[in-house]
Amino acid sequence: MAEPHTRRILVRDGEDGNPAELVLSVRGACKRYGTREIFADINIDVTRGSVLTVVGPSGAGKTTLLRCIAGLLEPSAGEILLDGEPVREPPEKLAVVFQDYSRSLMPWMSVRANVELPLRGKGVGKKERRRRAHAALADVGLETSADLYPWQLSGGMQQRVAIARALAYGPEALLMDEPFASVDAQTRSDLEDLVLDLRDRLGITVVLVTHDIDEAVYLGDTVVVLGGRPTRVDKVVKVPFGRDRDQAGTKARPDFIDLRTRVLERIRQARD
Numbered sequence: 715m716a717e718p719h720t721r722r723i724l725v726r727d728g729e730d731g732n733p734a735e736l737v738l739s740v741r742g743a744c745k746r747y748g749t750r751e752i753f754a755d756i757n758i759d760v761t762r763g764s765v766l767t768v769v770g771p772s773g774a775g776k777t778t779l780l781r782c783i784a785g786l787l788e789p790s791a792g793e794i795l796l797d798g799e800p801v802r803e804p805p806e807k808l809a810v811v812f813q814d815y816s817r818s819l820m821p822w823m824s825v826r827a828n829v830e831l832p833l834r835g836k837g838v839g840k841k842e843r844r845r846r847a848h849a850a851l852a853d854v855g856l857e858t859s860a861d862l863y864p865w866q867l868s869g870g871m872q873q874r875v876a877i878a879r880a881l882a883y884g885p886e887a888l889l890m891d892e893p894f895a896s897v898d899a900q901t902r903s904d905l906e907d908l909v910l911d912l913r914d915r916l917g918i919t920v921v922l923v924t925h926d927i928d929e930a931v932y933l934g935d936t937v938v939v940l941g942g943r944p945t946r947v948d949k950v951v952k953v954p955f956g957r958d959r960d961q962a963g964t965k966a967r968p969d970f971i972d973l974r975t976r977v978l979e980r981i982r983q984a985r986d
């Protein structure tokens with residue numbers, strides 16, 4: 715699904731230090747509003763096809779950082795690199811999924827029309843729009859819901875539509891800001907597994923901000939813990955569970971429980 719990329723930058727990643735391809739880099743990023751420094755000297759690397767989760771105390775600047783990565787906000791210092799190129803405006807290769815799916819979908823448009831909307835803006839022809847929308851809806855398990863309207867769908871299904879709309883663009887990376895905070899626990903588990911499934915099937919790279927520590931550890935290949943004042947990267951945790959994860963089994967593992975407890979303690983320390 716991802717379009718061909720321009721530059722390949724290899725780094726050592728994972729427990730065994732295997733080479734992995736760098737997609738996104740945050741280099742010395744800082745954000746100030748007036749004299750207030752929200753975060754300072756943030757450095758993060760995201761490798762292709764990995765899931766990186768970001769956690770930290772409320773108000774630490776997670777959303778602000780994600781918006782900088784998305785090119786929606788300009789860092790006050792430092793830079794964001796996508797495939798080695800500085801991000802100066804929202805790049806086509808990055809798609810953003812926000813928490814509030816109800817406001818991001820047009821209620822008067824069918825599911826298909828909602829998914830096609832950004833493609834229409836991009837000047838993609840009708841036939842190609844249809845094809846991409848159909849493929850993206852199939853990717854999120856909604857191929858039979860294309861003619862329905864958002865208000866006819868559950869919250870979880872609406873968020874799947876928002877994800878399909880992001881996928882239809884053929885992005886290299888999905889940036890997700892608390893994407894499942896407004897759905898019930900069972901739907902949230904299903905959507906978490908959808909993210910892992912999309913990563914495995916499409917090779918898509920994911921950066922996901924969450925308040926939910928279990929979600930961060932369950933989904934992440936890497937968990938970045940933010941903390942301090944101004945906010946900095948407090949800890950980078952490599953998650954050692956491999957790709958084969960399942961909700962009941964993985965979350966019951968003693969090393970999962972140990973890891974989520976350590977991350978939680980770290981956030982508490984950062985907050986206090």
Ligand SMILES: Nc1ncnc2c1ncn2[C@@H]1O[C@H](COP(=O)(O)OP(=O)(O)OP(=O)(O)O)[C@@H](O)[C@H]1O
Nearest residue numbers: 747748752770771772773774775776777778779925
């Ligand atoms: N446009 C702005 N002008 C001034 N301050 C801002 C602006 N946008 C955000 N902030 C401040 O930046 C800080 C970080 O906000 P942000 O929403 O990024 O934090 P967060 O970690 O995502 O919070 P939460 O976990 O509660 O969602 C907050 O104190 C917020 O008030």
